[in-house]
Amino acid sequence: MKKLNLRQIVLDTETTGINFYPPYYKGHRIIEIGGVEIINRHITGNNFHVYINPKKNISLEALNIHGITNKFLYDKPTFNQIIDNFLDYIKNSELIIHNAQFDIDFLNYELSLLQKNIPNIENMCSIIDTLKISRKLFPGKRNSLNSLCSRFNIDKSNRNIHGALLDAKLLANVFLSMTSIQDSFILEFQKKKNINEINNIQKHLVKKKLLIIHPTEEEHKLHQLKLDYIKKKCGFHLWN
Known part of the structure; x- marks a missing residue:
C-alpha cells in the first residue's frame, strides 16, 4: 500500500498595520509571507519567502514590530505578481498558523482585491490554529510564540524583531513539539481512563453480593x- 504524505505548511505574514479587532485587514496590506513545509512531521527545508510592495505607507506601530520600511519594499513585487507562486506552494496542504484568523483575513482581503474569483484560503486548504491548541494544552498561561518557544526550549535568540519566515520556522518547531505533547496527553488520559474503569468494575464486583x-x-x-x-x-x- 502506498504511503500517503501529510503535507503541512506553517505560515506567517507581516503587514502594514495591525488592528486588534476583526476585520484585522481594514485599511492595511500584506508586506511579507513566510512558509515552512512539513511532510509526515519532518521539516523539509522547502520554504516559501517573499517581500511585497503594498503601495501603502507602513504604520509606525507595525514598523516597530517587524522593522520593514517602505524604502526596503520599493523594488519588491506586488501581491498580484506573487499570487500564482504562493497558491502553487500551499495547494494540497494543511495550513498551520498562530492566531490563524488574523493571517487568513489579510490573505482573503488581498485575494478579493485581485478580482480574479479566487476562492478564500479556507476553501482551498484546511487550517490548524496553534493558538487554539496551546490554549487547550496550557489554559491560563501566556501562549504567544515567544512564550511557547520558551516553554519548549526552542532557540528564539534571533527574534529581535518579527519576520514572517523566521516566525514560521519557530512555529514549525513549536507545532511539532506541542502536538507530540498533545498526543502524549491524550494517550496518558486514555491509559488513566482505562485503569480507572477497571478499578471501578473491581470495586463494584467486591461490593456486589x-x-x-x-x-x-x-x-x-x-x-x-x-x-x-x-x-x-x-x-x-x-x-x-
Whole structure:
C-alpha cells in the first residue's frame, strides 16, 4: 500500500498595520509571507519567502514590530505578481498558523482585491490554529510564540524583531513539539481512563453480593444420572 504524505505548511505574514479587532485587514496590506513545509512531521527545508510592495505607507506601530520600511519594499513585487507562486506552494496542504484568523483575513482581503474569483484560503486548504491548541494544552498561561518557544526550549535568540519566515520556522518547531505533547496527553488520559474503569468494575464486583442458586434435590439426582451415563458410554468420569 502506498504511503500517503501529510503535507503541512506553517505560515506567517507581516503587514502594514495591525488592528486588534476583526476585520484585522481594514485599511492595511500584506508586506511579507513566510512558509515552512512539513511532510509526515519532518521539516523539509522547502520554504516559501517573499517581500511585497503594498503601495501603502507602513504604520509606525507595525514598523516597530517587524522593522520593514517602505524604502526596503520599493523594488519588491506586488501581491498580484506573487499570487500564482504562493497558491502553487500551499495547494494540497494543511495550513498551520498562530492566531490563524488574523493571517487568513489579510490573505482573503488581498485575494478579493485581485478580482480574479479566487476562492478564500479556507476553501482551498484546511487550517490548524496553534493558538487554539496551546490554549487547550496550557489554559491560563501566556501562549504567544515567544512564550511557547520558551516553554519548549526552542532557540528564539534571533527574534529581535518579527519576520514572517523566521516566525514560521519557530512555529514549525513549536507545532511539532506541542502536538507530540498533545498526543502524549491524550494517550496518558486514555491509559488513566482505562485503569480507572477497571478499578471501578473491581470495586463494584467486591461490593456486589454474588447470587448463588443451589440445585434442588431432584436436579442433583438428574445431574448425577447424566454423569454416570457419560462414564458408562465413554469409560471415564467427565470431571475426574
